[in-house]
Amino acid sequence: MSAKSTRERILEAAKVMFAERGFDRASVEQIAKKAGVSKTLVFWYFKNKEGLIEEVVKEVAPSKIIQACKNKDLKGKELLDCIVESYYKFFSDDVNKKLAIHLLDLSLTKPQFKEMYERYCDEELVELAKRLFCKDHVEKKDVAIVRMIHGTLMCNAINSEDKSIIKDMFHEILNNTMRC
Amino acid sequence: MSAKSTRERILEAAKVMFAERGFDRASVEQIAKKAGVSKTLVFWYFKNKEGLIEEVVKEVAPSKIIQACKNKDLKGKELLDCIVESYYKFFSDDVNKKLAIHLLDLSLTKPQFKEMYERYCDEELVELAKRLFCKDHVEKKDVAIVRMIHGTLMCNAINSEDKSIIKDMFHEILNNTMRC
């Protein structure tokens, strides 16, 4: 049982417990028990509960959701479809779905997590807009659209709404905006 | 200081505190202090914290969001625009916005609130579909669309995304579905 695997066992347990019970309601003790270690050890690895939350949040950061699509060098509608699929796939995992919502909730009350979330909603989406619309320099409205796409996707993926409706809708948008 | 006004002062304080800190993090004591009453009185009026949360949740129930539109006897695109406006107006209030997110979060971990939320996503939206699409009997797909509209609107209104993009997008949808 190497140091690393212990740390990761804790992290995994934290992910599951946080998803299941929320960041506040899941106690360090419960996480430790699930990971099969002592409470104290959690603090040894992550300093405090907030540190643990931060690490968990990193693991479900939005940039991770669309990573697969980025590597495939897609653009336009194909990229869009890939993204839709990625969102749906990612949020089909109950743990991810719940963590995302808990994170959204947490970001409302704790500034440091608000920041993380913003970075996700801003930096990431500008980059995405460029590749979606095949533009080197995106305008404000382009980003707004991508933000909307992201918000829409997240909510609908989380709610498991019909994927095809979303795709159709987005295609119409791209028709009016993209250059490729 | 009539009974009713006291109860409402507590409820108002609860709304604000719950919005600001979340349902779990906001304590009954804080709410009582904000309302200028004793902790005990909160329990006198609402039995327990959960009872208080329930009352607050009722106040931000989705049916309340679109109430204005229902009274106006609108249908089709006009109704849709009204709804968009209602969502945006409702969620332009920070308290409502935050409460909605906290509720979404809460519904993940506490079944009774999950139920409330489901009723909102189901019963209410079926009714809405009828009036949106001018159909007496809506099909499964119609409801799916309205569900998507709701999810989209909520997320985007909450994120203050550009309203006009949403409207345009929705109009296109209606073009393909509605009968009026």
Add this chain to the structure above:
Amino acid sequence: MSAKSTRERILEAAKVMFAERGFDRASVEQIAKKAGVSKTLVFWYFKNKEGLIEEVVKEVAPSKIIQACKNKDLKGKELLDCIVESYYKFFSDDVNKKLAIHLLDLSLTKPQFKEMYERYCDEELVELAKRLFCKDHVEKKDVAIVRMIHGTLMCNAINSEDKSIIKDMFHEILNNTMRC
């Protein structure tokens, strides 16, 4: 609904609730609810919870248990049998049984009830000894025997032990002690 009947309804409710839940665990509110009156009214009639307890205790005072036998002008074994029957009859009522135990318990921690109980175990039993043993002046040992009889009876009646065993046992005692 005359004043008296209200008072008695409260008293009756108190008896039942105290028996069921114990003096501490039964709250004034529960008693009031059972009596169909407001909490405040209980305080109006009985000043405070302790006052209410006192009244209830009076109603189950030991002197009441053997009252029937005293009126019958019995003595010796006949009186003893009557007393045994009285104890068993009294404690066959679940409310009485439980109240007696709760009272015993209460008398351990609250001095004023301890006093009440002592009076029961002393004054009353001296009188009883005289009539049981047909003596005008009872000795210390006589009273000790009656005290033992009382304790034995109470415990055994409460536990619903076999009545005839008790009677036989007591008769043997009387054989050695009584003068009639």
Add this chain to the structure above:
Amino acid sequence: MSAKSTRERILEAAKVMFAERGFDRASVEQIAKKAGVSKTLVFWYFKNKEGLIEEVVKEVAPSKIIQACKNKDLKGKELLDCIVESYYKFFSDDVNKKLAIHLLDLSLTKPQFKEMYERYCDEELVELAKRLFCKDHVEKKDVAIVRMIHGTLMCNAINSEDKSIIKDMFHEILNNTMRC
């Protein structure tokens, strides 16, 4: 200050406090204070107040009262005398006396303690009957007698009634029942 001694200090403090104030009226805080530890530590060792009560109850369980007699391999009248002495010795300790009464009281309202108490009044006494009456197989009536003896002893020991009266009385019973 080893772990064990801390746990036992808490247990001892609990015994004393429970005896003095009753199981309900004695608060965990008071017990902790008396033990010289923090409230939380009590919960660490005993999970909750009920767990603490259970441990205390075990310590005054009836089987413990007559343990000394069992080891001595006595039977008949000698065993009986030993038991009488044990009861009187045990209940001469004020803490034990009060705990027994509080337990009796508690068993009226909390089922799990009722059970404990029943086991005491049943299992234990059957075994005792065999050795008291020198019978391999005891009849219903034998057990009834022993139950009566127990109830009588407990009540009288608790009330510090004259021991010799009890002994004499019991001897007469044995004369009629025992085989040795």
Add this chain to the structure above:
DNA sequence: GATGAATGAGGCTTCATTCAT
């Protein structure tokens, strides 16, 4: 007589965190 409204005190429990080993 009777009630609704209001309070302060106190109780149980959970939790994040730390310290000694």
Add this chain to the structure above:
DNA sequence: TATGAATGAAGCCTCATTCAT
């Protein structure tokens, strides 16, 4: 690395009691 022991803060809730009407 890892744990058991210990703590203080904070939270929910119950209760007896009082006050105004």
